[in-house]
Amino acid sequence: MGNIRPFHKKKLLIYAHYYAPDVASTGQILQDMAEGMADEFDVTVICTVPSYSGKISNEYKNKKFYWEWINGVKLVRIAVPEFDKRSKLSRIKNLFAYYFGAKKATKLVGLQDYIFTISQPPILGGMLGVYAKHRLLSSEGTTPTFIYCIQDFNPEQAIATGYVKIKSVLTAAKLMDMRSCRLSDLVVTVGRDLEETLKERFSNINVPKHMMINNWIDENEIYPLAQNDQGIKAFDEEYGLKDKFVIMYSGNLGLYYDLEGLMSVMEKFKNATTADGRQVAFAFVGAGAIHDKLVRYKEEHDMDNVYFIPYQDKDKLIYSLNAADVHWCVNAKGIKGVSCPSKFYGIAGVGKPVIGVLEKGSEIEMLINEIGCGKVSEPEDYESVEKNLKWFIEKAGSSELAEMGRRAHEYLMANLTKGISINKYKRAMKTYEQQLVQSHPVANESQLQQRTTA
Known part of the structure; x- marks a missing residue:
């Protein structure tokens, strides 16, 4: 040979x-x-x-x-x-x-x-x-x-x-x-x-x-699960999210996301419910430099529908991401062309719709609009953020939200x-x-x- x-x-x-x-x-x-x-x-x-x-x-x-x-x-x-x-x-x-x-x-x-x-x-x-x-x-x-x-x-x-x-x-x-x-x-x-x-x-x-x-995202580790999955149920039970309409932010609670500004918008929905009777819950999964500020804001404004959840181990991340009905994907003003929020890939991985707060022309803003998997507001345009939040709450459980999530996952599997x-x-x-x-x-x-x- x-x-x-x-x-x-x-x-x-x-x-x-x-x-x-x-x-x-x-x-x-x-x-x-x-x-x-x-x-x-x-x-x-x-x-x-x-x-x-x-x-x-x-x-x-x-x-x-x-x-x-x-x-x-x-x-x-x-x-x-x-x-x-x-x-x-x-x-x-x-x-x-x-x-x-x-x-x-x-x-x-x-x-x-x-x-x-x-x-x-x-x-x-x-x-x-x-x-x-x-x-x-x-x-x-x-x-x-x-x-x-x-x-x-x-x-x-x-x-x-x-x-x-x-x-x-x-x-x-x-x-x-x-x-x-x-x-x-x-x-x-x-x-x-x-x-x-x-x-x-x-x-x-x-x-x-x-x-x-x-x-x-690793599609073999992060993927869509049925809502009756035992791992999701256990997550919901542990953190008080059972039978709620969950709008989740998952990731670093840091300086680059204007989360303090968004809390003032969430406050307007602290007593909100969906058409099918579910309480609207805002879940923050993660930790970071402004975690304590956000907790104080919640307590000072009696926002009982806001939940702070620690980072999940890698083998449990699939359950926390799937537990949301809608996911935030946000950046602060001035971040366009400077940083790209990787959390979008996990959101698409589990096939969930996105409520974006991103500058026009930024990579993830373009992807969301090209795919048709969510709604996007400009950073600090709190009136638009409030309008989009209201739309998602009104559409809770609808085929429109399910289709947004499906498109996100389909695009990810083909490209990301x-x-x-x-x-x-x-x-x-x-x-x-x-x-x-x-x-x-x-x-x-x-x-x-x-x-x-x-």
């Missing part, structure tokens, strides 16, 4: 601030990517110890690094300090602990053919990719291929929300992130509006090589599944591989020795 060369998997290094079992949406996406790539790549992930809540269990408090395997993926976990999500200083200390720890961990992972990082932590995620590109070599002795995925543009997001206001800091941060884009071999954005922002950053001149790939998006990444990497190898000089033996032993 002749000599057959053994197959050696290319090596892929992924930087993931959060990773399983943390419930951060980007962590779940990166877990899907890492495990989805493991059939063709030898995958290593550099991430923090489980810490999304701000707390860290005792088992992760004794060492600087923890080596683990999860579903065929090698993890290097970085020890970081506990933090308070309500404190900027506490969060910043935590982010930099990950950044510097990840740089040290990079020296331990050996040769890598591909480097993949996302725009989290803000600015630092891209800088880690640049560092690894300069620090590591591929198995061929060349510079690794660096792919930078923009989930959120920063400092644009911080500017839009007013989270940071020091002009010199914002200017420096933007220049650093533009450098990360420029030094990448491929920039991936997760929405059409984010793609336009990338072009605007560079004034449409010498824009880095880029493409758009949507985020996704885990396999579809990950295969786009694989094709992109293969497409660029040959030309990138040709464009990078081959390292000589002394360069190889310097990078692998320094």
Whole structure:
């Protein structure tokens, strides 16, 4: 049969601030990517110890690094300090602990053919990719291929929300992130509006090589269930949602969603019922920086139909998402082209209609209207939000809502599944591989020795 060369998997290094079992949406996406790539790549992930809540269990408090395997993926976990999500200083200390720890961990992972990082932590995620590109070599002795995925543009997001206001800091941060884009071999954005922002950053001149790939949901883990499913019933019983018309927000209760403003609209429906006699219930599933503010608002305004529910473990997420009759998908004003709410994919995954509060021309606003799976208002247009809420309540249990949900799920299955998006990444990497190898000089033996032993 002749000599057959053994197959050696290319090596892929992924930087993931959060990773399983943390419930951060980007962590779940990166877990899907890492495990989805493991059939063709030898995958290593550099991430923090489980810490999304701000707390860290005792088992992760004794060492600087923890080596683990999860579903065929090698993890290097970085020890970081506990933090308070309500404190900027506490969060910043935590982010930099990950950044510097990840740089040290990079020296331990050996040769890598591909480097993949996302725009989290803000600015630092891209800088880690640049560092690894300069620090590591591929198995061929060349510079690794660096792919930078923009989930959120920063400092644009911080500017839009007013989270940071020091002009010199914002200017420096933007220049650093533009450098990360420029030094990448491929920039991936997760929405059409984010793609336009990338072009605007560079004034449409010498824009880095880029493409758009949507985020996704794992259709084998998140899918529609019958409302009499025992898991949904158990969820409803545990959190007081039985026999109610549930309008749910699922995800981070953070600064980028104007949830405080939306609470004032929900207040107008605190005594609302549907035509079939069900109480209208607003359920918030998750946690975040403004959780306590929302709870106080509920208590001060006697909103007994508002429920706060903790993050659900990954194996129970299917039940919480299916428990809703309608889902919120929202962003604050100024976020268009800056951030893309991934929660839409979970909503479509369970086949539910969407009440959107999104700027016109943003990726998810366009998808909702193109699919016909919900109604959308502009951020801060509370009159329109109230009108749409009233429409959904009046249509409770109708075939119109069921059809919206069906269209959302049908579109997802054809375009936005885990396999579809990950295969786009694989094709992109293969497409660029040959030309990138040709464009990078081959390292000589002394360069190889310097990078692998320094």
